Amino acid sequence: MKLQQLILGTCLCLLTACTNGHKTGTIAHRGFWNTDGSAQNSIASLVKADSIGCYGSELDVWMTNDGQLVVNHDHIFKGVEIQEADSRTCTSLVLDNGEALPTLQQYLAKAQSLDVRLIIELKSHKTPLRETEAAQKVVDMVHEMGLDDRVEYIAFSQHATREFIRLAPEGTPVYYLNGDLTPQELKAMGCTGPDYHLGVFKKHPEWIAECHDLGMKVNVWTVNNADDMRWMLEHGVDYITTDEPVLLETIKGGL
Ligand code: MG
Numbered sequence: 001m002k003l004q005q006l007i008l009g010t011c012l013c014l015l016t017a018c019t020n021g022h023k024t025g026t027i028a029h030r031g032f033w034n035t036d037g038s039a040q041n042s043i044a045s046l047v048k049a050d051s052i053g054c055y056g057s058e059l060d061v062w063m064t065n066d067g068q069l070v071v072n073h074d075h076i077f078k079g080v081e082i083q084e085a086d087s088r089t090c091t092s093l094v095l096d097n098g099e100a101l102p103t104l105q106q107y108l109a110k111a112q113s114l115d116v117r118l119i120i121e122l123k124s125h126k127t128p129l130r131e132t133e134a135a136q137k138v139v140d141m142v143h144e145m146g147l148d149d150r151v152e153y154i155a156f157s158q159h160a161t162r163e164f165i166r167l168a169p170e171g172t173p174v175y176y177l178n179g180d181l182t183p184q185e186l187k188a189m190g191c192t193g194p195d196y197h198l199g200v201f202k203k204h205p206e207w208i209a210e211c212h213d214l215g216m217k218v219n220v221w222t223v224n225n226a227d228d229m230r231w232m233l234e235h236g237v238d239y240i241t242t243d244e245p246v247l248l249e250t251i252k253g254g255l
Pocket residue numbers: 030058059060073121
């Protein structure tokens with residue numbers, strides 16, 4: 001009897017892990033850049049994330065000093081402080097794969113021919129006013145390009161997060177990145193859920209179930225090693241943001 005219970009228990013555990021593994025979406029952090037011919041936040045990284053079947057491809061957006069939206073992670077990229085420079089200066093910068101630093105419009109135009117979802121991070125700008133202006137422009141551009149149903153928004157800034165919740169069409173997922181709000185606080189804010197550093201969930205594993213109980217989704221960044229990936233899958237997070245999407249897909253497939 002004990003052996004039967006053990007076998008049944010093991011099967012149930014495997015089934016749970018399997019189910020969790022398959023439902024967890026892979027998000028390529030700054031696109032799928034860790035591969036030949038790619039670079040962080042390049043258009044190639046978006047195409048490559050799509051080509052391996054990722055749920056989403058994350059990108060970072062800044063607004064330049066002349067009000068244009070460009071895609072890059074760094075506050076200062078190749079000596080240029082993006083939010084203090086004009087768009088011409090920014091788009092003349094060259095990424096490590098030889099592409100010019102893309103505008104958001106170029107990025108979205110390529111996305112129109114792909115299936116992968118766009119996880120758009122608005123970087124924290126110098127004033128709340130700049131963040132409001134940038135968030136409005138991002139939401140408008142996404143709408144004009146027919147991509148309302150393909151985007152999710154993320155931000156470290158509470159102000160920017162609140163602005164996306166206010167400005168994006170109802171039902172658009174909006175996650176908060178900074179790790180300092182509880183599930184209850186995120187729910188009250190109107191967030192879809194947390195998109196927190198993996199260390200936050202290691203410290204508060206109970207937050208994952210708490211979010212689910214509140215009807216929210218859970219995303220986690222940036223999970224790059226196999227042990228952490230397995231921990232997150234076993235704890236049933238909904239999305240994993242990673243620089244190693246192929247490794248994650250392999251682990252999910254092997255569960
Ligand atoms: Mg980012």
